[in-house]
Amino acid sequence: MLQATDLNKSYKSGKALHNFSIQLKSGVIAGLLGRNGAGKTTLFKILCGLVTPDHGTLAIASKRAKPIGAVIEQPGLYSYLTAYENLKIFAQIQKAPADLKSVEGYLESVGLPLNRKDPVRNFSMGMKQRLGIAIALLNDPEILILDEPFSGLDPTGVASLIKLIKELAAQDIAILLSSHLMTELQKCCDYLYVIDGGILVNEGETNTLLDGLISVYTLTATNIQACAVLQPYLLTTEKNTVSITCSSEQIPAILQNVLEEGFAVTSCVPNITLEQLVIPLAK
Ligand SMILES: Nc1ncnc2c1ncn2[C@@H]1O[C@H](COP(=O)(O)OP(=O)(O)OP(=O)(O)O)[C@@H](O)[C@H]1O
Numbered sequence: 001m002l003q004a005t006d007l008n009k010s011y012k013s014g015k016a017l018h019n020f021s022i023q024l025k026s027g028v029i030a031g032l033l034g035r036n037g038a039g040k041t042t043l044f045k046i047l048c049g050l051v052t053p054d055h056g057t058l059a060i061a062s063k064r065a066k067p068i069g070a071v072i073e074q075p076g077l078y079s080y081l082t083a084y085e086n087l088k089i090f091a092q093i094q095k096a097p098a099d100l101k102s103v104e105g106y107l108e109s110v111g112l113p114l115n116r117k118d119p120v121r122n123f124s125m126g127m128k129q130r131l132g133i134a135i136a137l138l139n140d141p142e143i144l145i146l147d148e149p150f151s152g153l154d155p156t157g158v159a160s161l162i163k164l165i166k167e168l169a170a171q172d173i174a175i176l177l178s179s180h181l182m183t184e185l186q187k188c189c190d191y192l193y194v195i196d197g198g199i200l201v202n203e204g205e206t207n208t209l210l211d212g213l214i215s216v217y218t219l220t221a222t223n224i225q226a227c228a229v230l231q232p233y234l235l236t237t238e239k240n241t242v243s244i245t246c247s248s249e250q251i252p253a254i255l256q257n258v259l260e261e262g263f264a265v266t267s268c269v270p271n272i273t274l275e276q277l278v279i280p281l282a283k
Pocket residue numbers: 011012013015016034035036037038039040041042043180
């Protein structure tokens with residue numbers, strides 16, 4: 001669907017992208033993980049045609065008039081207008097259907113209420129993101145690019161945005177989203193690209209990439225710090241929460257034994273940091 005090969009871009013400040021290649025496929029959610037200044041926005045702007053690369057090729061297989069929809073940095077909204085009015089204006093600008101039924105359909109497609117009559121400046125960050133996505137999806141692009149879509153969202157907002165992104169991918173849209181945080185990308189991406197200093201330093205199917213690297217898990221259960229089974233693995237303990245160090249292969253058996261000892265584990269969260277993904281290849 002989209003193949004970018006050996007993209008290079010330099011600014012006066014230095015090289016922002018170096019021989020960066022990326023592929024997007026229909027129905028697949030790809031994540032771009034990288035620190036601040038790693039080159040994520042530069043890549044997105046090149047993919048959207050907003051910045052011209054110094055070298056490299058970009059091939060997009062699509063017959064649509066608008067192959068890519070994107071929300072880069074903040075969604076650009078008219079803050080003094082309602083969601084409906086924003087969508088109607090952007091639909092008119094982009095020559096998409098702008099009648100009442102169509103605009104209500106756009107609102108519904110991203111889970112925004114039809115009855116909000118107040119300006120979008122009153123909206124939560126999550127609702128603004130949804131409206132930005134609805135605008136990006138005008139004219140049915142086959143590719144959706146979202147730059148840091150989770151920034152400023154609370155956990156509920158993150159969870160409901162992840163649900164929306166998965167629903168869009170299920171409609172065969174190819175999705176690329178960026179973050180400097182592992183947790184959200186881990187939860188929603190099928191494939192991960194890791195960028196550092198403008199270079200692709202790691203990539204792979206999310207589960208395969210992370211399984212080999214996770215060695216610390218945080219478990220929560222009432223009084224779990226007293227669990228005998230966990231004592232050999234303990235890294236840190238707090239009331240009702242412990243961090244243990246073990247491999248991903250060991251986790252199912254450990255959890256089984258903890259349950260048999262009578263501790264009802266309410267969560268088991270793998271801990272992985274961006275640094276773990278960057279350092280192995282940067283050596
Ligand atoms: N228009 C520009 N002019 C000069 N330098 C730029 C420009 N845009 C980006 N850069 C530089 O290119 C590098 C990559 O920036 P970019 O915004 O692509 O990174 P990023 O990963 O999106 O970072 P962030 O998460 O902070 O937005 C940075 O060193 C940045 O300062």
